[in-house]
Amino acid sequence: MRTARYALAISALLSAAGASAQVQPPPVGGQPAPPPAAPAPAPPTPTATESVPYGAGMKVPLSPDGSKYLRFITWHQVWTRYTENNTGTLRAPNKPQSDQIDFALRRSRFIVLSQLNPRFLVYTHIGINNQTAVSGGVAPATDAKKPQLFVHEAVVEYKVNKYLNLGAGMHYQNGLSRMTRSSTINYLTLDAPLTNWPTIEAIDQFVRGIGVYGKGRIGKLDYVLSVNESFLTNQTGALSTPLGLGTTVGTGATAVNTGTNTAQYNPQGTDHVYQGYFSYEFLDQEANLLPFNVGTYLGTKRVFNIGAGFFYNNDGMVSRPTSSIVNGSQIADPNNIQTTKSDIALFSADVFFDTPINKETGTAFTLYGVYYNYNMGPNHVRFIGASNPGYGTDVRRGNAVPHSGTGNVGYLQAGYLLPTNLLGPKLRVQPYASHLLANYEGLRRSNGETRNVNIFDAGANFYIDGHNAKFTLNYRARPDFTNINNLNYRPEITLQTQVSL
Numbered sequence: 346m347r348t349a350r351y352a353l354a355i356s357a358l359l360s361a362a363g364a365s366a367q368v369q370p371p372p373v374g375g376q377p378a379p380p381p382a383a384p385a386p387a388p389p390t391p392t393a394t395e396s397v398p399y400g401a402g403m404k405v406p407l408s409p410d411g412s413k414y415l416r417f418i419t420w421h422q423v424w425t426r427y428t429e430n431n432t433g434t435l436r437a438p439n440k441p442q443s444d445q446i447d448f449a450l451r452r453s454r455f456i457v458l459s460q461l462n463p464r465f466l467v468y469t470h471i472g473i474n475n476q477t478a479v480s481g482g483v484a485p486a487t488d489a490k491k492p493q494l495f496v497h498e499a500v501v502e503y504k505v506n507k508y509l510n511l512g513a514g515m516h517y518q519n520g521l522s523r524m525t526r527s528s529t530i531n532y533l534t535l536d537a538p539l540t541n542w543p544t545i546e547a548i549d550q551f552v553r554g555i556g557v558y559g560k561g562r563i564g565k566l567d568y569v570l571s572v573n574e575s576f577l578t579n580q581t582g583a584l585s586t587p588l589g590l591g592t593t594v595g596t597g598a599t600a601v602n603t604g605t606n607t608a609q610y611n612p613q614g615t616d617h618v619y620q621g622y623f624s625y626e627f628l629d630q631e632a633n634l635l636p637f638n639v640g641t642y643l644g645t646k647r648v649f650n651i652g653a654g655f656f657y658n659n660d661g662m663v664s665r666p667t668s669s670i671v672n673g674s675q676i677a678d679p680n681n682i683q684t685t686k687s688d689i690a691l692f693s694a695d696v697f698f699d700t701p702i703n704k705e706t707g708t709a710f711t712l713y714g715v716y717y718n719y720n721m722g723p724n725h726v727r728f729i730g731a732s733n734p735g736y737g738t739d740v741r742r743g744n745a746v747p748h749s750g751t752g753n754v755g756y757l758q759a760g761y762l763l764p765t766n767l768l769g770p771k772l773r774v775q776p777y778a779s780h781l782l783a784n785y786e787g788l789r790r791s792n793g794e795t796r797n798v799n800i801f802d803a804g805a806n807f808y809i810d811g812h813n814a815k816f817t818l819n820y821r822a823r824p825d826f827t828n829i830n831n832l833n834y835r836p837e838i839t840l841q842t843q844v845s846l
Contacts, residue, residue: 420845520620528637604665608722644709
C-alpha cells in the first residue's frame with residue numbers, strides 16, 4: 346500500500362509540474378501579453394518547368410545500381426503530303442491521277458533491349474514501314490491493308506574487351522557509310538536520301554542481314570565489320586530466268602531474244618555479303634552501344650568525323666551482253682541460256698560535322714557529305730519512292746526516282762539551329778537543305794549521253810521536345826524519269842509528325 350501511495354504522489358507531482366510549465370506568467374509591470382505568432386505561410390505552389398530530356402527513354406532498372414536494365418524505345422512517323430505524280434501514275438486500277446494529297450505511315454517501330462550483365466546485350470526491333478492507302482500492305486505493290494509487322498533486328502552481343510564486341514543475329518551493323526547505319530529518329534532532313542541503302546529489300550531484309558559482326562573503338566577510331574547471308578532475291582516474272590535479261594522480237598519459231606547488257610540482281614546469288622565502316626572521331630566521342638548514327642545533335646555535342654566504308658557480294662548481279670542472241674529451242678528452255686555474273690562492289694567516303702555556335706542563344710550547325718562509288722553490273726539502275734502514292738508495279742510510278750545503280754553519287758546536307766526564343770520558350774526551329782547528284786551509266790538519252798539525277802530538298806524541323814516531339818516540313822523538287830529525253834521536275838510537299846519515347 347505504501348509503495349502504491351508513493352507512486353500516486355510522484356505521478357501527481359509530475360502532472361502538476363507539466364501543467365505549470367504550460368501556463369505563461371503575466372508580463373512584468375502589467376504590460377499586455379504579445380499577440381500570438383502569425384501562422385506559417387502555406388508552401389508555394391510549384392511552377393511548371395520545361396520537360397527534361399528523355400535520356401535513356403523508358404528504362405526499367407533490374408538491379409539497385411541500374412547496371413542491369415530493360416529498356417523500351419518506340420516511335421511513329423506520320424506523313425501528310427501533296428505529290429505531283431510521275432507521268433502515267435495510277436492511283437487505283439485503271440484510274441490515272443496526276444496529283445493528290447495523301448497520308449502515310451512512314452515508320453512505326455518498337456525496340457526492346459536489355460543488359461543483364463555488363464558484357465551481354467540482347468535487343469529486338471520490330472515494326473512496319475511505308476503504309477499508304479494504295480500500297481505497303483501484305484502485297485506491298487497492290488494492297489495497303491494489314492502491313493506485315495516483321496522483325497527488323499534480333500541481336501545478341503558479347504563484349505570481349507574494351508576494344509571489341511562480337512554480335513550475331515538479324516542486325517543493322519552495316520558498312521558502307523554513316524548514313525547507311527543511321528538512326529531514323531534524329532535525321533537532320535525529312536528522311537534519308539535512300540540511295541544510302543542501295544540493296545534494300547533486294548538481297549537484305551529492309552537493310553538488315555542475318556550474320557555476325559565485330560565492332561568497337563580503338564582510341565578515336567570507331568569500326569564495324571560484318572559477314573551476312575545474301576537473301577534470295579525471289580525474282581518473279583521475266584527476271585526469274587535469263588530470258589528476262591533480253592528483249593524478244595517475233596513470235597513462235599521466228600522469235601529472237603537479244604541480251605540488253607543491263608544487270609539485275611542474281612536470283613541464284615547465295616554468296617556472303619562482306620561490309621565494314623571506319624570512322625575517326627576528332628572531337629567528342631559518339632555512343633556506339635546501338636548501330637544508330639545521329640543525324641543532328643542540336644548543339645549538345647561537338648563532333649567531327651571522317652569515315653570510309655565498303656560492301657561486297659560476289660556474283661550478286663547477272664546480265665546478258667548484246668552479243669547473247671537466242672532463238673527457237675533456247676527460248677523454250679531459257680534456264681540454259683548463258684549469262685554473265687558481276688560482283689556488287691560498293692565504296693564510300695564521308696564527313697560529319699556538328700557543333701554548337703553560341704551556347705547562350707542555343708544556335709548550332711550541322712553538315713554531312715558523302716560520296717558513293719557503286720559497281721553493280723553493266724547499266725544497272727533501280728527506281729524507288731518512299732511511301733509510294735502510286736498504285737501498281739510500274740517502277741517509275743508515283744514519286745519514284747533513280748535510287749541506285751552502277752555509277753557515282755554525291756550527297757550533301759546542312760542545317761542551322763536558330764536561337765532558342767525565336768518562336769517562344771518551347772519551340773525550336775532548324776532550317777535545312779540537301780542536294781543529291783548521281784550519275785548512273787544506265788540512264789542514257791536516245792543520243793547515248795548519260796542523264797544526271799538531281800534531287801533538291803529544303804525545309805525545317807520544328808522541335809517541341811527535341812527529337813522526341815517534332816514536326817518537319819519539307820519541299821522536294823523531284824525529277825520525273827518517265828521520259829528521259831524530256832525530264833520534268835515534280836513538286837512534293839510533306840509534313841511529318843514524329844513522336845518518339
